[in-house]
Amino acid sequence: MIDTAAIKSYFTGLQDSIVSRLEAVDGTPFRDDCWTREHGGGGRTRVLEEGQVFERGGVNFSHVMGGNLPASATAGRPELAGRSFEAMGVSLVLHPRNPYCPTAHMNVRCFIASKPGTEPVWWFGGGMDLTPYYPFEEDVRHFHGSCKAALVPFGPDVHAQYKAWCDRYFHLKHRDEARGVGGVFFDDLNEGGFERCFALTRAVGDAFAEAYVPLVERRLDIPYGERERDFQAYRRGRYVEFNLVFDRGTLFGLQSGGRTESILMSMPPRVQWRYDWHPEPGSAEAKLYEDFLPPRDWV
């Protein structure tokens, strides 16, 4: 059966190791906030603001429980609505200052939905995706290559399926536009037994640092000016739109009485909206829209 102690130990260790790696890159220690939740559970929020490299970023662990699984968590399995639940996960979003460094998101999570007199239902979910402003093809290939390498041991089609799922998930319907260049995404995973599902989830979590941190290290010294910062702030508006209108994790957190400041760590530090703005044809900004946002096979 499901070993929640092992999952918790993995998730808290993953948070520690990712934070250490990011602190080494940034040179600034993350703030450390432990919190408890009125309705059960709590978490540990690690946050960096106004760092050398990261303008804002958070690596959160949370473990919450409640009497009624919220709708956002049962979109794919309405038969579970109303069960008591336990949810545990690590969720991170990193917004570097340099517009040549991409924003990244990673999440690994486990849900258990219980009802007296029946076996508990459990599943894993997670993924990681990349949101560049001024992308480099080799960086995007590196990120997708890391995702693929992590998933190859779990079956020949798993990476392709989860890559396509990511493209579908991180899609801004109201703009018919991708949030970024994708990555992998999975949810409702309980196929093949607990050991396999937990191992797959660990593989995704473990792959994150090497998939992402080198892209930041490579680009963090590229000079930039107001134009690049403006475009970054404008594109970050899309990140806000996605997370507040569509993201299941954000809505689950807000609906389940989660800790707002930890959930909204994903919000970028500085954002701009501009009416009906379009990049100039042939510009570096147009390249993002034309060559990178439309989903394609990167590896």
Added chain:
Amino acid sequence: MIDTAAIKSYFTGLQDSIVSRLEAVDGTPFRDDCWTREHGGGGRTRVLEEGQVFERGGVNFSHVMGGNLPASATAGRPELAGRSFEAMGVSLVLHPRNPYCPTAHMNVRCFIASKPGTEPVWWFGGGMDLTPYYPFEEDVRHFHGSCKAALVPFGPDVHAQYKAWCDRYFHLKHRDEARGVGGVFFDDLNEGGFERCFALTRAVGDAFAEAYVPLVERRLDIPYGERERDFQAYRRGRYVEFNLVFDRGTLFGLQSGGRTESILMSMPPRVQWRYDWHPEPGSAEAKLYEDFLPPRDWV
């Protein structure tokens, strides 16, 4: 019966008169964008960006129709879900640059839901509310006083009811915090016949300019610095959170295939998020939280 030509004529005239008044204050002409919608209808978007007084603002007219009333429009009356519909309205949001000038929102709208073989169902909705950063008590009283004066002719309790409805509606549940200092809000209004409901809606629309513009004129020359701009940008984050997570009009627009750039005119131009920030006790910023955001009777 319902006179859609009269409603349309009133709404387009209201848009024109408000835009003229704002252009006189700002000294900058609004951009004028007419658009049509693939699934029926269209609108006229009037936008100002980087004006002298308004950093960003829009006064939109739209008239759209469709085969299936979206869920966001039938929250209070699920029996209407799936009817064909016609929706018409004026919606405005104004974000002045000076943090001593408040942000304002006003909306008046009419819905008609039809089903073959039955009488069409119609209703009006609307309201206006004020979101100050560094508020002045006399300004808030003026705004609420204007709302009350507009509604007094429609019954002794109407203003109090719609004021309380506004406080309930513009509430950020995930922060247990008001978006601003409120105003009036109403929806699903068809009580007392078409003439009364249309007249009440007109009274709200007509009251807006005198309720709001003097507050901007009074405060637009107050000197401010980085501190005030930072706080304004931070508080604008609440505006984004409300509109993207809770606002029925925004969600209706995005769900019904509306024109994204017109709907998201409500987004502030520059926004900041900061982790777990709280104003210093006794500061001007703390005054907003303590003396203005908790709902109270202003008139």
